[in-house]
Amino acid sequence: MTGSEESPSFRLAYVPGVTPAKWARIWNERLPDIPLTLVQVPAGEAPDVLRAGEADAGLVRLPVDRTFFSAIPLYTETTVVVVPKDHLITAADEVTLADLEDEVLFHPLDDVFDWDSPPGEPAFERPATTPDAIELVAANVGLLIVPQSLARLYHRKDLTYRPVTDAPESSVALSWPEEATTDLVEDFIGIVRGRTVNSSRGRTRPDAQADDKRKQSGSRQKPTAAKSAQSSGARSGGAKPTSRAARGRSGTGGAKPAKRGKPRRRS
Structure with a gap:
């Protein structure tokens, strides 16, 4: 991570021909409090810029020294x-x-x-x-x-x-010093790989975790519509469930009619 602990920032180097605008936009949406600085460097100088710590990661052209750098291939050009x-x-x-x-x-x-x-x-x-x-x-x-x-x-x-159909091709990759794999580097990896902010494979932001807990808590407390209506009817003294005899008289489901008792004698 670059900058002080009180004011973190992220510097991304990129070589000519690479357009980081889409990823930069997503970064600014997800981490608005952490500035992203784009640094264009010549393709041949990109490894030295990363080695010197002048950028946290870079969009570079392969190959890179895999004994020092980690790299995630992104695409291959015509x-x-x-x-x-x-x-x-x-x-x-x-x-x-x-x-x-x-x-x-x-x-x-x-x-x-x-x-x-x-x-x-x-x-x-x-x-x-x-x-x-x-x-x-x-x-x-x-x-x-x-x-x-x-x-x-x-x-x-x-x-x-x-x-040129049989010419060598150039591949672009996200690369960074392997020993400097910071949380912000992990955040940018998630962005270029298309992960959502809450992806289990990416680093979830603390505010996103809090949102998830609130949502889960709300879902546990919210009763179903059927239970809510039944509970409401019981409390308000509303219509009671239909009696077995009444269901029998309705003729539904082939239920037998209920037996009628003897009439009372008048006094």
Whole structure:
């Protein structure tokens, strides 16, 4: 937990292309008294930020060092190639790496893919960042393979993209130092996994526990409608239950009529 005990807070790092807005909104609804601070960091710097304690957890790209970090995979992205809008590749709905072997492909220094053998023709030099590589694609110097979220993040009107069916994929995970698994980290884990606030698998808030006790107490004290009506009738001297003889005269259920006694003699 970051901050003082009197004023706790939670810092969440996230890498470019990841959109934590939905989870941040749920956090603010469930824990309005604990501020959530979003810290955007370059993908390659996210592990160092978490190691240094500059964030409590992070939405990062896999892989991470599992000897130090815990990680919960969240989703895997489609890989795309970014091209100028008038490029021949745009005639296809999707492409393969073989379709790109004669193209100049940029591999920026912050490339999120760990290529064993980078595809395509190598560029004269490696751009420093993905945004720098996007600018070069717009200048018709070469193409760029990225996760789809980065293609959307750095979208330009003169560029488009197509899925690359056999390219490596990038997975996003929630990660944090394993030895720093705090209650607030557990709260955020529950949020990204879609747990309800009272889920038995998540950490229940004290106020939620109090609400549950009040609800359970109220349900035990509340009588059923039938018992309530019967009790009310007995107290108010209302209509008594129908006698056995009366039920017999009603003719329901095939009941035998009650025997009538002899009339009394008049004096």
